[in-house]
Amino acid sequence: MSLSYILLIYVAGVAVKESCADSDPTPTIVFSPDYINVATPVTVRCESPEGTECIFYRDHDPNPIGTVDYKQGACQFKLLWNEFKKWNKTEVDLSCVILQNREDKSIKTSKPSDARRLIVSDPIGKPSVHVEKIGNYLNLRCEAKAGTSCYFYLNNGDSHFIKLPYKDNVCVGRVAEEELQRKRSSAGEIFITCAVELVVVGEDTVTSQHSEPLGITIDGEKD
Known part of the structure; x- marks a missing residue:
């Protein structure tokens, strides 16, 4: 192997090393x-x-x-x-x-x-509403991945009929059946939805979309 060839390999190696x-x-x-x-x-x-x-x-x-x-x-x-x-x-x-x-x-x-x-991303997501009738009361439940308070609405109305605090991914409470009888617009079946509000200190207040409506039949006649 010639000296010039060895020098060429050496120079090429140095150039590659410096380049790296x-x-x-x-x-x-x-x-x-x-x-x-x-x-x-x-x-x-x-x-x-x-x-x-x-x-x-x-x-x-x-x-x-x-x-x-x-x-x-x-x-x-x-x-x-x-x-x-x-x-x-x-x-x-x-x-x-x-x-x-x-x-x-x-x-x-x-x-x-x-x-x-x-x-x-949506911080709250779309909530889900659950209603269970126990005696003369309706047990209310609104689930969401984040929140501060939940609002429950009757028959897609603009005004909520109850506000409940949010804790551990859910708001729970109850309402007297008689109270909803006075508010309903049609006899028999009513529809309940919920929405969740998230308040972050120093930031915006965000309100979720409404849950899918849940139909439930209540007893009694409208006053």
Whole structure:
């Protein structure tokens, strides 16, 4: 093997090594959870093996939404609902780049991460109503995945006939059959729905859609 060939292999190896040293791994953007709503903020992370700080972008806009210091394999920040809603969007694409300070005082910038979509989820969902007739009373139950209070409505009316506190994914209470007899618009069968209100301190108040109506027959004559 000639000396010139050996030198060529050596030079090529050094070039590849320097090229690898100069290249940055592409960062990855991660959400936890992968949605946001009035009751649930999201932690946004830009992950990479090394770095000094990260710059975050929204919807491929060259103007960044923020810069965060790099710590323990990632940069991260918590995105709150009152900040997200300023964008007036139901979904956004977020991406990031990693900056790293070099020994020669220059700054190395990574390639942008792939954009990841963050969506708005319904914090309450569609509630379900349950009614059980016990003697002269109706036991009421409204189930939803989040809430502060529940409102029960008669025959799709605009005004609720009772408000109950929410606890452990449900509101429970009861109402006298006689009270509903005075409110009903037709004899015999009535229809009951419920809606759930969620109040978050410092944020918006959200009200769910109504549950599917539940029909039940009550006794007695309308006054």
